Amino acid sequence: MRKLGRSFFARPALAVCREILGKYIVRVCRGRKIIGKIVEVEAYSGPADRGSHAFGGKITARNKIMFEQGGLVYIYLIYGMYWLFNITTGRPGHPAAILIRAVEPVQGFSGREASGPGKFCKVFKLDKSFYGEDLTKSKRLWLEDNPEKIKVNRGPRIGIDYADPYWSKIPWRFWVKDNPYISK
DNA sequence: GTACAGATTGAG
DNA sequence: TCAATCTGTACT
Numbered sequence: 001m002r003k004l005g006r007s008f009f010a011r012p013a014l015a016v017c018r019e020i021l022g023k024y025i026v027r028v029c030r031g032r033k034i035i036g037k038i039v040e041v042e043a044y045s046g047p048a049d050r051g052s053h054a055f056g057g058k059i060t061a062r063n064k065i066m067f068e069q070g071g072l073v074y075i076y077l078i079y080g081m082y083w084l085f086n087i088t089t090g091r092p093g094h095p096a097a098i099l100i101r102a103v104e105p106v107q108g109f110s111g112r113e114a115s116g117p118g119k120f121c122k123v124f125k126l127d128k129s130f131y132g133e134d135l136t137k138s139k140r141l142w143l144e145d146n147p148e149k150i151k152v153n154r155g156p157r158i159g160i161d162y163a164d165p166y167w168s169k170i171p172w173r174f175w176v177k178d179n180p181y182i183s184k
Numbered sequence: 185g186t187a188c189a190g191a192t193t194g195a196g
Numbered sequence: 197t198c199a200a201t202c203t204g205t206a207c208t
Contacts, residue, residue: 042191051191053204060204080201082192099191118192159191183192186208196197 002145006136009070013045013089013096016070017174020087020143022150025103027124028140034124036103036114037146040175040182042157044086045096050167051157054095065132066095073133073141075126082118085126087135101158101173104181116183151177158183 004023009016020038027034044066047057053076054066065074066088074086074097086097103114114120121127126141135142154171175182 044191053191058204062203076191077202078190079192079199080203082200084191086191101191116193157191187206189205190203193200195199 004135004143004145006069006071008143009087009089009135010091011070011089013043013098014172016087016089017041017043017098017172018152020098021152021174021176022146022148024106024144024146025100025124026142026144027108027126029125032108034108035106036109036120036124037106038100038102039104039179040100040102040173042099042101042174043096043172044099045090045094045172047095052095052097057095063095066097068092070096071134071136073130073135075121075128075130077128078118083121083127084117085121085124085130102175102181102183104176104179112181115181153177 023038025036044052053063062076065072069092070089072088074088075083078084086099088097090096101117103120109123114123152174154174156169157173
């Protein structure tokens with residue numbers, strides 16, 4: 001299976017979003033492989049995005065990785081309890097990332113254990129040690145291609161109602177049509 | 185320095 | 197409906 005390289009991630013977030021659905025994410029932990037098929041993602045792109053941590057182009061210790069090249073891990077703690085896993089996209093200087101919201105079990109776990117951004121990180125044992133990890137070089141976490149054709153649906157993002165009406169409604173959430181493993 | 189809300193989740 | 201409790205931001 002072909003590993004996804006820099007050229008896949010160094011593109012606009014929305015393009016990566018649509019194409020990353022159906023791809024495999026592989027985690028190696030203590031000699032065992034955990035594999036999931038990505039079935040739900042959201043895009044956060046540009047300094048004008050009210051829902052993004054990079055809104056206004058402001059750089060903080062937490063979000064600075066969003067301003068770097070595509071293919072890096074942006075992981076952060078939310079509500080003091082849950083890790084949320086993002087992959088940066090695009091080119092240096094343009095803050096963009098896509099949030100992995102749900103994956104379908106392939107190997108190493110089962111059921112809907114990864115059907116939600118916080119749950120996914122728990123099952124895949126992802127934490128702050130992955131901050132800035134390069135997915136094109138890492139030996140413990142990477143993505144693999146899948147030639148399978150996927151039917152993609154799109155709609156508004158989740159959990160950002162605080163943003164203004166325009167940004168909270170734009171359809172930057174993508175998921176695999178009729179897949180039972182997307183988050184509720 | 186204090187106050188508060190958030191890209192969530194599971195329990196009640 | 198609420199609490200778990202870290203991080204950034206807007207105040208005093």
